[in-house]
Each structure stands twice: as structure tokens, then as C-alpha cells.
Amino acid sequence: xxxxxxxxxxxxxxxxxxxxxxxxxxxxxxxxxxxxxxxxxxxxxxxxxxxxxxxxxxxxxxxxxxxxxxxxxxxxxxxxxxxxxxxxxxxxxxxxxxxxxxxxxxxxxxxxxxxxxxxxxxxxxxxxxxxxxxxxxxxxxxxxxxxxxxxxxxxxxxxxxxxxxxxxxxxxxxxxxxxxxxxxxxxxxxxxxxxxxxxxxxxxxxxxxxxxxxxxxxxxxxxxxxxxxxxxxxxxxxxxxxxxxxxxxxxxxxxxxxxxxxxxxxxxxxxxxxxxxxxxxxxxxxxxxxxxxxxxxxxxxxxxxxxxxxxxxxxxxxxxxxxxxxxxxxxxxxxxxxxxxxxxxxxxxxxxxxxxxxxxxxxxxxxxxxxxxxxxxxxxxxxxxxxxxxxxxxxxxxxxxxxxxxxxxxxxxxxxxxxxxxxxxxxxxxxxxxxxxxxxxxxxxxxxxxxxxxxxxxxxxxxxxxxxxxxxxxxxxxxxxxxxxxxxxxxxxxxx
Amino acid sequence: xxxxxxxxxxxxxxxxxxxxxxxxxxxxxxxxxxxxxxxxxxxxxxxxxxxxxxxxxxxxxxxxxxxxxxxxxxxxxxxxxxxxxxxxxxxxxxxxxxxxxxxxxxxxxxxxxxxxxxxxxxxxxxxxxxxxxxxxxxxxxxxxxxxxxxxxxxxxxxxxxxxxxxxxxxxxxxxxxxxxxxxxxxxxxxxxxxxxxxxxxxxxxxxxxxxxxxxxxxxxxxxxxxxxxxxxxxxxxxxxxxxxxxxxxxxxxxxxxxxxxxxxxxxxxxxxxxxxxxxxxxxxxxxxxxxxxxxxxxxxxxxxxxxxxxxxxxxxxxxxxxxxxxxxxxxxxxxxxxxxxxxxxxxxx
Numbered sequence: 001x002x003x004x005x006x007x008x009x010x011x012x013x014x015x016x017x018x019x020x021x022x023x024x025x026x027x028x029x030x031x032x033x034x035x036x037x038x039x040x041x042x043x044x045x046x047x048x049x050x051x052x053x054x055x056x057x058x059x060x061x062x063x064x065x066x067x068x069x070x071x072x073x074x075x076x077x078x079x080x081x082x083x084x085x086x087x088x089x090x091x092x093x094x095x096x097x098x099x100x101x102x103x104x105x106x107x108x109x110x111x112x113x114x115x116x117x118x119x120x121x122x123x124x125x126x127x128x129x130x131x132x133x134x135x136x137x138x139x140x141x142x143x144x145x146x147x148x149x150x151x152x153x154x155x156x157x158x159x160x161x162x163x164x165x166x167x168x169x170x171x172x173x174x175x176x177x178x179x180x181x182x183x184x185x186x187x188x189x190x191x192x193x194x195x196x197x198x199x200x201x202x203x204x205x206x207x208x209x210x211x212x213x214x215x216x217x218x219x220x221x222x223x224x225x226x227x228x229x230x231x232x233x234x235x236x237x238x239x240x241x242x243x244x245x246x247x248x249x250x251x252x253x254x255x256x257x258x259x260x261x262x263x264x265x266x267x268x269x270x271x272x273x274x275x276x277x278x279x280x281x282x283x284x285x286x287x288x289x290x291x292x293x294x295x296x297x298x299x300x301x302x303x304x305x306x307x308x309x310x311x312x313x314x315x316x317x318x319x320x321x322x323x324x325x326x327x328x329x330x331x332x333x334x335x336x337x338x339x340x341x342x343x344x345x346x347x348x349x350x351x352x353x354x355x356x357x358x359x360x361x362x363x364x365x366x367x368x369x370x371x372x373x374x375x376x377x378x379x380x381x382x383x384x385x386x387x388x389x390x391x392x393x394x395x396x397x398x399x400x401x402x403x404x405x406x407x408x409x410x411x412x413x414x415x416x417x418x419x420x421x422x423x424x425x426x427x428x429x430x431x432x433x434x435x436x437x438x439x440x441x442x443x444x445x446x447x448x449x450x451x452x453x454x455x456x457x458x459x460x461x462x463x464x465x466x467x468x469x470x471x472x473x474x475x476x477x478x479x480x481x482x483x484x485x486x487x488x489x490x491x492x493x494x495x496x
Numbered sequence: 497x498x499x500x501x502x503x504x505x506x507x508x509x510x511x512x513x514x515x516x517x518x519x520x521x522x523x524x525x526x527x528x529x530x531x532x533x534x535x536x537x538x539x540x541x542x543x544x545x546x547x548x549x550x551x552x553x554x555x556x557x558x559x560x561x562x563x564x565x566x567x568x569x570x571x572x573x574x575x576x577x578x579x580x581x582x583x584x585x586x587x588x589x590x591x592x593x594x595x596x597x598x599x600x601x602x603x604x605x606x607x608x609x610x611x612x613x614x615x616x617x618x619x620x621x622x623x624x625x626x627x628x629x630x631x632x633x634x635x636x637x638x639x640x641x642x643x644x645x646x647x648x649x650x651x652x653x654x655x656x657x658x659x660x661x662x663x664x665x666x667x668x669x670x671x672x673x674x675x676x677x678x679x680x681x682x683x684x685x686x687x688x689x690x691x692x693x694x695x696x697x698x699x700x701x702x703x704x705x706x707x708x709x710x711x712x713x714x715x716x717x718x719x720x721x722x723x724x725x726x727x728x729x730x731x732x733x734x735x736x737x738x739x740x741x742x743x744x745x746x747x748x749x750x751x752x753x754x755x756x757x758x759x760x761x762x763x764x765x766x767x768x769x770x771x772x773x774x775x776x777x778x779x780x781x782x783x784x785x786x787x788x789x790x791x792x793x794x795x796x797x798x799x800x801x802x803x804x805x806x807x808x809x810x811x812x813x814x815x816x817x818x819x820x821x822x823x824x825x826x827x828x829x830x831x832x833x834x835x836x837x838x839x840x841x842x843x844x845x
Contacts, residue, residue, distance in 0.1 A: 115684045116758040139688065160634045171632065173641070174609050187818050195754040195797030196775050197595065197645070199812045200823055200841065202608055205641030209634045226690040253550040255573055255662035295690060297712035354630040356551050386631040387551075426632035434635075441635050445622045452829030453637045456822055469636065 018077055018099065019055050025067050032056040041100050044085040044092040045147075046433055048397070053080070053094030060105040062182075062218045069216060070186030072099055073462060079184070080464050081212040083123060083155030086147045088350060089431030091158060091211045091467060098462075101216060103154050109133045110219070117224045118177060118194055123154025123217050127161075130222060139224035142169035145427070146335060153220050160209030162427035164260045164334070165291075167385035169225070171427070173208040180219040184458040194221055206453065211429050212464045214457040228293035231259065233327050234306050236315040237284035241265055244286035245360035247313035248384045251290060252357070254309050256302060260291040261385030262334050265364075268341065268379035268392070269333070275340035278333030279326075281317055288315075288384065289334055291327075337381045338392070345377070345394035349406050353417030354426035357387045366416055367391055374405040388426035389417070415440050430468040438468075439475035447472060498541070499615075499623060502652055505536055507621035510833040518648040518837055520559060520587030524594050526803050528647050528811045528840045538589050538652065545655060546629065549574055553612060553629050555657040558589025569660055577604035577661045579695075581737050589653045595645025598737040599695035599706070602687075602772040608644040610659045616643055616651035619831025629657045642826075648837040649845050650830040664694065664708035668715070669732065670723035672703045676761045676768070679703040683773040684758050691717045697736045698770040699743055704732060736771065743769045743778070749804035751779040751788050755797030762791050778802075785809030812842060 015033055022031045032038050033055045042050045054077075059065045072079045078098030085092055094100040106122035109129065113119070114137035119130055127148040130141040144163035145151055151161070157179060160172045169175070178192035192204035207214055238244035244263055251258065264272065265286050273280040280287055288310065292302040307318050321327035333340070341348050355363055364380065371378050377394045393409050395402040414424045414437045424430070424437040438447070450469045454461065470478070509516045515533030525531060542559035549572040556565055562582055569575055579598030580591045592614070597606045613627030616639070627633055627640035643653055674682060679698040686693060686705075694708035704726055707714045726732060735741030744750065753762070757774035766781025781788065785801065786809075792799035798813035815823065820842070827834070827845045839845070 113758070114688060116756055117684075117688055118756075137688070160638075162632055166632060170605065170609065173638070174605060183818070189818050189822070190816075191819070193754075193796065193798070194756040195792075195795075196601070196772060197597075197606065197754050199798050199800070200815050200819065201646055201650075201826060202595075202641050202644060203819070203822065205608060205638045205644075209638055214637075226688055229690050249550040252552060255665070257661060294692075294709075295713045295716060297716045298692070298710045301710045301712050354632045356548070356553070356630060358548060358551060383632070388632045421628070422630050423628050423633040423635050425635050426630070427634060429634055430636070438635060443625075446624050446626065446636065449618070449622070449624055449626075449639065449830070450636050453639065453642075453826065456825035456829055 015054050018075060021071050021075060022055065022057055022068060022099070026057060026059060026064060030058040030060070032058070041082065041085070041094055041102070044082070044087040044090060046088055046090040046431065049090045049093050049432055051094050051096050053100035054097055056100045056102060058102045058105055065101070065216060065218055066182050066186045066188065068099065068101060069182050069184060073185045073460070076460070076462070078462050078465050081154070081158070081216045083152035083158070084126070084150050086151040087155060087159060087429065087431065088352070089425070089429040089433040091429050091431035091464070093432050095465065103152070106154070106218065112137065112224075114139060116194070118221055119224055120219060120221050121153055123157070123220060124152050127151050127153060127156055134224045135227075138227050140227050141222050142175050142225050143172050146338070153222065154217050157208050157217050157220055158210065158212045159427070159429040162383070162386070162388070164262060164383060166383065167261060168257050168259050173205055175223050176204070176208060176220060177223055178221040179204065179207060179217045181215045181217040183215050184460070184463040189215060192221070209429070211431060211468045213454060213468060214463065216463070229295050230299050231291055231293035231327060232299055232303050233260070233289055233291040233321045233330050234303060234310065235280070235319045235330050236288045236290070236310045237281040237317040238286045238288070238314060239284065239316050241286045241364050242361035243314045244288055245357070245364070245384070247288060247310055247315065248360070249357055250309050250313045251306060252385070254305065256305060256309070258290045258306065258385060259293040260289065262289045263287070263382045263384035264334065264337065265380040267377065268337055268381050271340040271344050271379060272333035272337050275343060276332045276336045278329055280333050284316065289330060334381065341379055341392045341394065346396040346398065349393040349395065349410060351389065351391045351393070351410055351413055352425045352428040353414050353422055354386065354388045355417050355420050355422035357384070359420040359422070360384070360387070362420065363389065363416060367413060370409050370412055374409045376402065376405055376409055378409070383426070386426065387422065411437065432467060435468065435470045436474070436478045438470050439478045444472050444475070447475065499617065499654055502536070502541070502617050502654060503621045503623065506617055506619065506652065506835070509534070509835045510619055510621060513833050513835060515835050515838050518593070518652050520590035521561065521585035523582060523584030523586040524590055527594055529807055531837065531840055533835070533838065536652070539587060541654060544568060551629070552631070552660055553657055554660050555629055555655060556588050557655050558587060558653055560588045562586040562588055562591050570663070573663050574660045575663045576610065576658065578607045578610055579737055580607060581739065583738065588656060592644050592653050592656050593646060593648045599697065599733055599771060602696065602775065603694050604661070608641045611640050611644045611656065612659055613657040614640045614643050614653050615655035617654050618651035619833055619836050624651070627657065631659060647840045649827060649841050651836065666711040666714045667694065667706060667708045667729070668718050669704060669706045669726035669729035670718060670721060671726045672705070672723045673701060674698065674703045675701060676770070679770065680758070680760065680774040686721070687757070687773045691721070693773070695733060696771060696773050699768065706733060736769070741769070743767065743780070746780070747805060748780045748782060750802045751781060752800040752802040753777040753779055753788070753792045753797060755792060755795040759795040759797070762795065764788060764791055789813055810842070815842070
């Protein structure tokens, strides 16, 4: 799946030229091009893909960002924006012939308005830091991707990040009111507004989740919500994974929208329990975590309903958190699921497909068959309430054959997600990682329309080129390779 | 009417560069700038395509009457949480194209927040499927939400998938005697607390607030807030949502000012009805358009000339130059011949 792209720039003179142009207005230390300085930027959270950027720019003001973009546009140099580099799809993979634009210095919370319930922040502010700044006012920022202590709001905007509370509180697109930034040519734009329903097309929705391909964001206005007075979580065990899946549908069918509804299968539960001792039932085939939040009256009422539904759906055990410490302990295993799985395998590959919830059992059976077919283990954690799956394929990257089997395993799972009416990515983005699977999800007409959107914002294709939307030629090649029933020909060719 | 027929009509119009006026029930003919072009009636392409209540998603064709869709959801104890106004025989297609949300927007979110996917027939007569039928989907640009509120200028919304939610278990409405500034302050203060607020409307010295949620939570909040129970609350909120309230009667121009919720009283001449915790200010006024637009802009918002005998000042607040260029560029990609509802949103789109 992964690959280390060719080393930077045969053309050192181009590198010097671009660096000199940027140093005309940026301090020396804010323009990096020596390999030892640019090495930390060679990949994001998807470490299988690496590429040294030709130049790294670290502006600290909007005016500098504007000049970086205008300068690069004038010189025809590609630009890739980057936040904290925690992305899981290679969206911030640098251009070997271009500038990596790090927004890391934009770390200020500019304003928290408790009465209006908004915060205005710079893009390099960490997701969790927004809630920390709002906490003294009894407010918080709802989307909580699992990387929230490290990931930044700029990256969240680029990826339309989710988290474990999306079903009730939405994704980034539901919680950001406005962004300010620059187009690829360095023109200032402002989309959305602190007032509802900004006039014209919803360019804010278009910008959020655009993976840094339409504009560079330099300021974000987010919505803050009152912190619920209390929260409790029900942990339920099931002796059958499909029963657990049916229980998820039963909760929602009963008219309950829980604050969080997560599921883990036995291998994932065991890995997590060994790692953090969350008190999970390691004999259960699957466990569900169902959280209720709100006023004490509301939570008490909802928890009772949830328990009744889960028991009727065949839960073999139900435990309700008694206090905040226990609630956090129940969640600790789920939140540590990825690193926990990391302990039991040299490498793991995290998928991000979303399916209609009613197809959960079918997908789980399918994944079970693929484990046998490819001789690889695959624990499963799900944002069950949203139908968002994170199967984790365990492999050893040092073993080329395992890497290859992992890639084919993942491709089959994502294509199955599309086949049952879902999508190849629920919250991690396409980036470079799932660009081929885009060909399975969309037809040529939609892909061409996406390029049209890109042209409208960035006619010369300088911002984050080559990500998220595959060319039609690439899709033709991808489809051709899939004619032979899963066996990929031309194994010598690089495949992303 | 079939999709193929829609495509034929659009392809033919594009070839002749002949404007088309996309129209469902015609309930929002008044909205936006004056419609023009040959009528393309979407009502015959109707019906629910897929609805599985436990998925919280409904997919329906554009011509489906909004009332019928809401009835089908209601039978399963579900609803469109953004409470779209009907203003008559509305269809789903027109509902999404207009992008209008009702009283519950302040708590549940806007129409666009519930759009999961659309099937679009664009001005090149391409049939395009964006988004999908699942809650979380970040594959490709979010063209579905771009289509919401685009007034049909990018494409005919042939089909849409929406997230739906359970109907609130319990509702209770309260009334308070508050002056305008006091009401704005109270609405914002309450909205910052964990209260089950669902809708608010202030007019003529009275603030009406609707609470919605689990019954114990609603009762606890009501006893905390005080106020008087609102008589005939259902009719009151229907009046606000559907503009059947007396405030909306008559021919005086109706402005829709969207502002940050904490904006103090705007001091414009005329009568007001304030919704969405202070963020939506309906204004009946003969004040000059420039004056109304300038007041909204100063506050960080914008003013829409919603209903008026004369829409010469333009229905929507003008965009800055860069945004307008992006709008034109998007229009050129989806409708290069400029035939779909031309001018309805802005001149030149």
C-alpha cells in the first residue's frame, strides 16, 4: 500500500530559487530546505507514504500566508497545507517539487464569546484546546476525533473530522460557522458567517472536508455548546456480534439518539482490556458502549430506556457507570483501542468505511471470511451509531507478502462498503490512501464534476495536487487491474 | 416524468441556450429574484425511494409533496428536525433548493445539516450522485450541501437523502413579557445553559419559548425558567413556521435579517418578529433597501428581501468580488449555458 516516493528535487537550483523567494519576506528560520530540517514533514499520520518536501514554509501571520501563496502561484509551485500532521489518509503528504505550508504557528485562540457561544481560533489550535478555552464558561466544542489532544482545527476543517459523539452532535461541518483564508492565488476569502445561512452557495460546506484542495484556512469560527450537566454510559455484552448489531438498530428504532454508541468485537475488547484494564467483559463476542448526556433527569430517564432495549435485544450483561471515574474508565478502552491493537501486532491498518447500519452483520461476516482468505487477523471497532467501521488489519510491514495481502483485504472491505450502499471513508478522508477506491464509489461524471469544483477555486491545480480525486485515466487503470478477480497484475508497478 | 425526460429537456434547452424555470409546487415562487424561463415541472417525479426508520435516513424524489413525506415520517415517530416551511403545496425538491429552515433550526440545525446526498441533473444534463445514504461520508467534495439553497441554479435536484430524527418526546411552550433587548439577552443566556430549548419567537413585547425533549427534562427546565404556559402552542408555532401568523399578513415588504444572535436591537423602522435565539429577525418595513442591508452588514449579518411587491434591490445581499467570481466559476462548471433558473439567486448566475 505504501511507498516512499523519489527523493526531492533533482533540481537543486529550483529549490534554492523558491526558498530565496520565500525568504524575501519570511525569516530564515521559517523557510526550511535542508534534509535534516524537512525530514519531520515527510509524512502525516499515514506513515506508509513518505516524500521529502522541496521546501517547508512556516508563516506566522495571515499576510505571510497570503505572500507564500501569491509567490508560489507566480512561480507555478504546488503548495500543500499541513496542520498537526495527524491525518490518517496522507492528505498532508508533501509535494517533492513544491512547498509544504505548515500552519503550526497559528496557535492562538483569538476570542471566546460566551454569550454568543462562539470561539474564533487560528487553524493551528488543537481541537481539545478549544474546549479547554471554553470550559470556564460551561461551554465546549463538540466534535472529538480520537486524536483530539494533538490534531488541530485547521486539519479538522480540511477533513470534516468526526469523533464518538457525531450521531447526536454532528461532524465538523455542523459545528463550524465560518472560515477565513486564501485561495491558491493568494486572494482573501471569507465563507460562512457568525449569522446563520450566509447568502449564496454554501461554500462553507464545500470548503469543509475539501482536504486542503480549495483554499488555505487561516481563521475558524466555531460553535460552542453548553456542557451537559451529566453523562452516564451503559456497557452491554453480547454473545453474538450480529445480536449486538441488531441491538444498535433497536436503540435507534426506539427513538433514542444516544450521545455515543460504540461497538467493539472480542479481539478488540481483549486487546483494549489487556492494555488499559477498562473492566470489559472479555468473554463477550461484542460489547456496546451507549452514552447518554444532558440534565440529570434526562439522563436517568434515557439510561433506563437504553437498558431495557439492550436487554430485550439479548444483552447478556449490562453495567451502568456509577460515577464520572467509572464512565471515563469504560471509555478508556475504546479510546485506546488503536494503540492497544498496536501492541499485539507489529503494524495495523485502520479502515474507515461507513455502511447503512442494517448491513452490519453482513459486513462482519464478510470481514470474517476475508480474515481466512488473506490469513490476517482483523479486530473491529465501530462508531456503531453512525455505521462507521474501523476494522484494523494486523500485519507486519517487514513482510512484503503480508503488506500486499493487507492492501487487497482493505480494498475488498471498502468496495463491499460501497456495494452495500455506504462509503469508502466516513471521517479520515481520501487523501492519497483511498484515491483508487474513489473510482469504485463514483462514476466518471461525478469525478469530472469534482474537478470542475477544483477548477473553480484553483484553476491551475496548485493546491494539494493529486489528492482526493482520481483522474479518469487512473480509474480506467484501476478498473482494468480489477478485471482479474482480486489478483492484481503488474506487481512491479507502484500502486498507491 | 422520468429522469431521462428531465435530461432530454435540459439538454435541449442547453443546446438552444433557452432558460428553464425549475418548479415543484410553486409554493416559493415569491422567494429569490423573479423566476423566468420555460417551466420544467418536477411534480410528476415523486415518491419515497427508500426509508428505513432505524437508519434515520429517508430518500425521496423531488416531486414528493413535503406534507406527504412528513406524514410518512410521522407514522414512524420521526420528523424533519429543521421544520421546513411549506408555504403551500411544497415539494421536497423545492424545499432543498430554497434551503429554508423553520423555528427549530436554532436547536436542531439547518436544512443543509440534514442533507446526506442528492441526485442532480446539472446544466450539462449529466446525472450526478453526490453524498449518499449514510451519516458520515467524506469522499469527494460536499456538492450535496452546495446544492441545498442553490435555488436550482446548479442543477435539478432529482432525488435527495436526508437524515431524520425521532419526534421530540415531549414539548412545552412558555411565554414571557420582555422588551426586545431583554428578550435578546435572555435567549442568548439560556442558550448557553444545558436547557432543552427548541424554538423561540419574540414579537410585541412577548417572548415565546418552546422546550422539547424527554418529559422530565422539559418539566425541570420549565420550572427553572418560569414564565406562563403558552395557550394553543401548536397553532402559534405553525403560524411562525408557515407565516400564517398575523405578523406576516399584508403587503408591506418582509425582510429576513440573519445576524449574530447577540446583536442588540437594530433600531430599524417597522415591526419585528425575532426567531432563533436572536439570530433571525423578520422585519416588516418600508425602509430603504440600502439602509436595511447596511444595518445587517454592520452587525455581521445579511438581509434578504423575502416578500415584496418589488424586488428591484435584489432578493439577496450582494457578495464580495472574490465570492461572486467563485459563484460564477461554479455556475460555469455545472451550467455552462446558464439556463437553470437564471438570475433567481443573483444576476449572472
